[in-house]
Amino acid sequence: MEQKVAKRPTSQEAQHKARLRRDRWIRRLPLLPALIFTIVVTQIPFLMNLWFSLTDWKITPPVPRTFTGFDNYATLFTNTFFRSAVWITVLMTVAAIAFSVLIGLGIALLLDREFLGRGLVRTLLITPFLIMPVVAGLVWNTQIFHSLYGILNWVISGIGLEPIEFVGRMPTWSVVAVLVWQWTPFMMLIILAGLQSQPTDILEAARVDGASPISMFRFITMPGLRPYLELGALLGSIYIIQVFDHIHVMTRGGPGSTNIPYFVYQRSIGGGWDFGQAAAYSTVVVIATIILATYGLRLLGGLLPKEEHA
Amino acid sequence: MRAPRKIGERRSTSIILAASAWLVGLIFFFPVLWMLLNGFKTELDANASPKLFFTPTLEQYRAVTSETPGLLGFGEAMMNSIVIVGVSTLIVMILAVPAAYALSIRPIKKSRDVLFFFISTKFLPIVAGILPIWIIAKNLGILNSRLVLIILYMGFNLPLAVWMLRSFFKEVPVALIEASQIDGATLRQQLQRVMLPIVAPGLAATALLVVIFAWNEFFLAVQLNAVDGSTVPIWVTTFVSTRGNFLAKLSAASTLATLPVVIAGWIAQKRMIRGLAMGAVK
Numbered sequence: 001m002e003q004k005v006a007k008r009p010t011s012q013e014a015q016h017k018a019r020l021r022r023d024r025w026i027r028r029l030p031l032l033p034a035l036i037f038t039i040v041v042t043q044i045p046f047l048m049n050l051w052f053s054l055t056d057w058k059i060t061p062p063v064p065r066t067f068t069g070f071d072n073y074a075t076l077f078t079n080t081f082f083r084s085a086v087w088i089t090v091l092m093t094v095a096a097i098a099f100s101v102l103i104g105l106g107i108a109l110l111l112d113r114e115f116l117g118r119g120l121v122r123t124l125l126i127t128p129f130l131i132m133p134v135v136a137g138l139v140w141n142t143q144i145f146h147s148l149y150g151i152l153n154w155v156i157s158g159i160g161l162e163p164i165e166f167v168g169r170m171p172t173w174s175v176v177a178v179l180v181w182q183w184t185p186f187m188m189l190i191i192l193a194g195l196q197s198q199p200t201d202i203l204e205a206a207r208v209d210g211a212s213p214i215s216m217f218r219f220i221t222m223p224g225l226r227p228y229l230e231l232g233a234l235l236g237s238i239y240i241i242q243v244f245d246h247i248h249v250m251t252r253g254g255p256g257s258t259n260i261p262y263f264v265y266q267r268s269i270g271g272g273w274d275f276g277q278a279a280a281y282s283t284v285v286v287i288a289t290i291i292l293a294t295y296g297l298r299l300l301g302g303l304l305p306k307e308e309h310a
Numbered sequence: 311m312r313a314p315r316k317i318g319e320r321r322s323t324s325i326i327l328a329a330s331a332w333l334v335g336l337i338f339f340f341p342v343l344w345m346l347l348n349g350f351k352t353e354l355d356a357n358a359s360p361k362l363f364f365t366p367t368l369e370q371y372r373a374v375t376s377e378t379p380g381l382l383g384f385g386e387a388m389m390n391s392i393v394i395v396g397v398s399t400l401i402v403m404i405l406a407v408p409a410a411y412a413l414s415i416r417p418i419k420k421s422r423d424v425l426f427f428f429i430s431t432k433f434l435p436i437v438a439g440i441l442p443i444w445i446i447a448k449n450l451g452i453l454n455s456r457l458v459l460i461i462l463y464m465g466f467n468l469p470l471a472v473w474m475l476r477s478f479f480k481e482v483p484v485a486l487i488e489a490s491q492i493d494g495a496t497l498r499q500q501l502q503r504v505m506l507p508i509v510a511p512g513l514a515a516t517a518l519l520v521v522i523f524a525w526n527e528f529f530l531a532v533q534l535n536a537v538d539g540s541t542v543p544i545w546v547t548t549f550v551s552t553r554g555n556f557l558a559k560l561s562a563a564s565t566l567a568t569l570p571v572v573i574a575g576w577i578a579q580k581r582m583i584r585g586l587a588m589g590a591v592k
Contacts, residue, residue, distance in 0.1 A: 024418070024419070028418050030411050031409045031418065033405050033409070034405040034408070034468055037405060037465070037468065038465065041464070042465055043431075044446075045438075045440075045446070046439055048442035052441065107331070111331055113324070113328075115327070118331075121331050121335035123576055125338050126576075126579050127575075127576075128342065129575070130522060130568070130572045130575035131572070132525070132542075134526075134528045134543045134546055135543075138546070138550065139342075139344070140341065142550075142557055142560065143344055143348060143557065149557060151344060151360045238433055241435070244437065244529045245528045260437075261437035264437050265437060279441060285435050286434060290433070
């Protein structure tokens with residue numbers, strides 16, 4: 001008798017546990033297709049890439065692929081072209097993000113008030129973000145920057161100065177200018193969302209207390225905007241660090257505009273056909289991005305409120 | 311959207327600020343306007359010193375949409391883009407909705423970690439994966455096919471869609487779902503009758519952002535589908551020529567290529583950003 005009594009709850013417990021487990025799997029089930037697909041499509045290429053980077057593998061001249069360990073990595077940092085690509089990537093990303101966040105902040109402040117045609121102005125402003133990057137690069141290259149047909153040079157010669165071959169003379173900054181043009185609207189909209197979620201009662205109270213607009217901006221608006229500025233910079237850098245399209249149509253990776261993605265492309269399927277070496281370059285990029293992403297994700301972790309698990 | 315005129319601000323100040331907003335808006339829009347205008351010019355007009363007034367012509371639009379045998383035509387590129395973007399967006403949404411549900415409405419354990427995994431895949435530079443992707447696609451025989459781009463666009467848009475949808479789903483009041491559960495609604499009824507009406511605008515905004523990124527994608531398309539299955543961005547670049555004038559034709563082609571997404575973006579502007587921004591901050 002006693003045994004049975006003692007046994008029953010355990011079997012019930014086991015049943016309960018089995019049910020719980022089943023319930024957990026039922027909860028996980030909707031997630032699995034998306035998760036498995038993402039793992040397969042995004043992770044497998046990178047693992048293969050890691051393997052390639054440890055081999056000597058050239059297509060022209062075709063030589064059999066041989067395992068060479070870390071040979072490809074040994075020459076990496078002595079390669080001046082790679083070092084310059086690293087520098088240009090950092091410069092382009094930092095400059096494009098800094099300018100687009102600053103200009104975006106300025107425009108968002110202008111738009112955070114009622115005036116005639118506000119919706120229309122916002123619509124005009126977001127358009128650059130929607131433009132296909134290839135088209136943005138081509139339009140700026142051929143119609144704005146061009147020394148003969150570009151409207152910017154038309155203005156410059158109009159005021160009596162020599163026309164400037166912008167893309168040829170300052171390739172890095174020409175690409176940055178187009179990136180800023182495309183990403184400022186994005187930053188502006190995110191910052192605008194931040195401005196509009198400001199607690200109006202606190203602003204009102206500060207105004208009643210006679211706070212100056214500048215100190216109100218510094219002590220109330222800016223701290224509240226911080227997560228929005230960080231988010232905009234983070235999302236923007238995910239895309240800008242990988243920029244390829246603009247460079248491809250504007251300079252074809254000419255001197256001063258080859259960033260790491262373009263460099264890897266040139267060394268492999270873009271004509272270099274040295275797959276082993278290119279794989280090593282891109283593995284370094286992945287490692288660098290992981291370091292950056294860890295910081296970035298921690299930032300997002302701070303933004304996301306803790307969730308209670310049901 | 312409520313943005314009162316700041317109290318105590320002088321009228322002249324607010325007029326100056328409004329005028330500056332208009333000026334900045336017009337400056338940012340100018341390159342787009344210029345492209346639009348140049349598309350209606352003759353090559354002669356487009357290559358002359360910049361003029362605002364000219365006799366508009368549809369000549370360039372006729373030229374860029376006319377088909378030349380053996381070359382990538384407008385119809386073919388458009389069809390490829392529509393199929394690739396349409397199918398990949400549809401499947402992304404079908405996969406992302408249940409995933410976002412499992413991360414928000416009935417969150418699983420470690421849902422934050424799963425969400426972070428999704429976002430972290432966006433940090434991996436595509437260029438580092440292009441080589442294996444190219445080799446896998448070649449071995450599977452899907453290089454230069456619509457299928458390869460459909461799979462890859464799903465891969466890079468799915469994390470974004472899950473991220474955005476989760477933030478929209480978070481706004482569904484849990485009490486409402488619980489009430490429907492007590493009333494004996496099945497999971498399907500819960501989804502269809504209770505949740506769908508609330509999250510429909512969010513679904514539309516997410517789908518649009520996915521469409522925009524897929525429509526504008528050039529790198530993967532040009533690496534994998536340069537011969538067959540080429541999309542609209544590749545078609546645009548075919549108008550850059552080293553001989554002869556091409557400015558007006560390039561402008562007309564660019565306008566045609568960007569128009570669908572620009573219009574979609576104009577319509578969805580408010581919700582799109584809310585999905586991206588609020589999702590992270592709230």
